[in-house]
Amino acid sequence: MICISAKQTPSPGDGGRGRGLKPGGKGPSPPEEPFAGFKLKAVPLKFIKKLQDIVLTEAESIGSSAVFECEISPSTAITSWMKDGSNLRESPKHKFTSDGKDRKLNIIDVQLSDTGEYTCVAKNAGKEISCTAKLIVEELPVKWIKELEEETSPLKGQPLYMTCELNKERDVVWKRNGQILKNKAGKIAINVIGLGHAVTIQNSTEEDAGLYVCQVANQADVQTSTNVKVIEIIKDWLVKPLRDQHVKPKAAATFKCELYKDTPNWKWLKGETEIPPSDKIEMKKDGKELTLTIKNCQLDDVAEYAMEVEGCVYTAKLTLGEREAEILTPLSSMEVVEKEDVTFETEISEEDVPGEWKLKGVVLTRSPTCDIQAEGTKRRLILKNVQVDQSGEVSYQALNAITNAMLTVTGKTCSWTPGTHFPLCFVVVPYEIKT
Structure with a gap:
């Protein structure tokens, strides 16, 4: 605070003092002596109570007033107010009050722009003094009251609308995938409504999808973003x-x-x-x-x-469906002499499918004279000591697959070489006895 005091003014009656005028000499008559020996003195011009600094936060100041107060003597002093060295006039914004020695400056609806130095200037009897104090409005940081949605999903062909709001008026920059977004007639409209900021994109398409950012101008750290995905309604994919x-x-x-x-x-x-x-x-x-x-x-x-x-x-x-098998290697017909062994072999497509062997239509099972084997996809039938009467059809069936072959068993023939013993042969000849 600055307080400027007035200079002392000589009292009346001091003018002729010490000039060596002789008694009874010519000249102006000396003033009459004050009553009962009292002399009149001028009341000094001074601030009894000085202005004080006012500090407000921006939130406190909105819609409120700031009042500078001081007291001055004498009460008849004329006062005026200044801000940052410029005269203030009384207005709806600035109200002046003078009540006796009290002087007030009322600043209505304080804003950031009201920050500055305020001075009260007092004048009286040709003298002037002043007193100064500061109004400090501490600015709140810029922040989002309403941010963009994390994701925005308009339907293809429909308008895309994005909106956000700051706590104070600021210019912003809109970007899509890092590129500055600009107004485009019939397509893109960027609007400011109070503290709100909005973008409207008509007839949205897949090209309008991407990351949208609204950023406070010259404050890259104050931004909000949304990921836009344009949805296309397809009845049948x-x-x-x-x-x-x-x-x-x-x-x-x-x-x-x-x-x-x-x-x-x-x-x-x-x-x-x-x-x-x-x-x-x-x-x-x-x-x-x-x-x-x-x-x-x-x-x-x-x-x-x-x-x-x-x-x-x-x-x-x-x-x-039902399981099926395929014959890969069919059976081959075999011809053997009686009392010998004979082997039939086939191969099918299914390794784990059981099958059935038949001889002359009769199902075969394992026995001392019949061996049935399975090795992977191969199937084997071994008949031992076969007899002539076993001649006939041999078949193998697995699921739908079937293969068959013929078994021919021939009897042993008798032959004699001179000088060798020939075994006796008994021949049974059927005959009929007639009476």
């Missing part, structure tokens, strides 16, 4: 729908579909569970075409499968 698959056990089943448009948001489901890739499961994507292949189908693979794309689910079923 699949151009080629899924088809039910009916395959044989151990066969591969392949589900295929084609997307309306490419998107990363898709997944295959079994029931309601997402299918992870594995040695058994193969997933492929070629452009907009998607395939799911299930290898070596078993009973536990029978289920409802689905393609989920952008939240839409399309289903198809996998079912198994």
Whole structure:
């Protein structure tokens, strides 16, 4: 605070003192002596109570007043007010009050712009003094009262609207993916409504998607952002729908579909569970075409499968038919001499499928003269010490697969060389006795 005091003024009656005028000489008559010996003295011009600094925070000052007060003597002194060296006039903003020795300056609805030095100037009898104090309004930091939504998802073709609000008036800069956004007739409108800031984008498309940032000018740390994703409503995401698959056990089943448009948001489901890739499961994507292949189908693979794309689910079923086998190596016909052993061999496609051997339509089982073997996909029948009467058809059947061949058993022939013993042969000749 600064207080300027007035200089002392000589008292009346001091003017002729010490000039050596002789008594009775000519000249002006001396003033009459004051009554009862008292002399009049001028009241000195001074501040009895000086101005004091006023400190307000911006939040406190909004809508409130600041009052500078001082007391001055004599009460008849004329006062005026200044701000930062410039005269103030009484107005709705600045109210002056003078009541006896009290002087007041009332500053209405204090704003940041009212910050400064205020001076009270007092004048009386040609003298002038002044007193100064400061009004300090401490500014609040700029911050967002309302930030942009974390994500904004307009429908394709519909307007995209983004809005945010600051706690005080400031210029802002809008950006999309780091590039400054500007007004564009019929497409982009940037508006300021009070403390609010808004952007409207008409007929939103995929090109309007991205990261939008609203940043206070020259204050990069004061910003808010939203990630814009334009949603396109597609009634049917699949151009080629899924088809039910009916395959044989151990066969591969392949589900295929084609997307309306490419998107990363898709997944295959079994029931309601997402299918992870594995040695058994193969997933492929070629452009907009998607395939799911299930290898070596078993009973536990029978289920409802689905393609989920952008939240839409399309289903198809996998079912198994009866298991089938295929003859890889058919039986070959065999010819042997009685009492020898004979082997029949075939190969089928299914390793774990049991089969059935028959001779002349009779099912064969293991016995001392019949050996049945299985080695991988190979099946083997060994008949021992075969007899002539065993000649006939030999067959093997596994599931739907069947193969057959002929067994021919020939009797041993008798031959004699001179000089060797020939075994006796008994011949039974049937005959009929007539009476």
